[in-house]
Amino acid sequence: MAKKKNADVNKTNAMRLLEQAGISFRIETYEFDEEHLSGEHVASQVSLPADQIFKTLVVRGDKQGIMVFCIPVTMELDLKKAAKAAGDKKIEMTHVKELLGLTGYIRGGCSPVGMKKKYPTWIDETAMLYDEIAVSAGVRGAQIIINPEELKTFTEAVYADVTQ
Numbered sequence: 001m002a003k004k005k006n007a008d009v010n011k012t013n014a015m016r017l018l019e020q021a022g023i024s025f026r027i028e029t030y031e032f033d034e035e036h037l038s039g040e041h042v043a044s045q046v047s048l049p050a051d052q053i054f055k056t057l058v059v060r061g062d063k064q065g066i067m068v069f070c071i072p073v074t075m076e077l078d079l080k081k082a083a084k085a086a087g088d089k090k091i092e093m094t095h096v097k098e099l100l101g102l103t104g105y106i107r108g109g110c111s112p113v114g115m116k117k118k119y120p121t122w123i124d125e126t127a128m129l130y131d132e133i134a135v136s137a138g139v140r141g142a143q144i145i146i147n148p149e150e151l152k153t154f155t156e157a158v159y160a161d162v163t164q
Contacts, residue, residue: 012138014113025146061088075163085160111138121157
């Protein structure tokens, strides 16, 4: 049940929104199956180093409610640092079953661009080290390669140290 590579991906909402905003990006596609949804698997098939591939995590805070964190696939979200960055006392990961309803995206295809609602978003500060990073294009099997500053501006995100 592998996904085909290259130009087989239909344009996603995330791609359309970036195009409408005049933001330049490129798409890289990769093969996946249900057994291989990890960021490390994506990194093995995309032309960027793993530290430049960012996963999108959705959390719930005690004050802010639903929030989004984009962090390198090689790292873990530090819940204490993330809560501090958000001004919350405590945050927890949302359950994977909630993801589609909250964001419009499924696990392995969650993009910080084009969610159902605009949630407060943080991007791990390591993104500033690179000219480009990759985030999900909104479907499994496709990554948006984009300048992190442009992604930050478009999503109204904040850079923060949120990983361990």
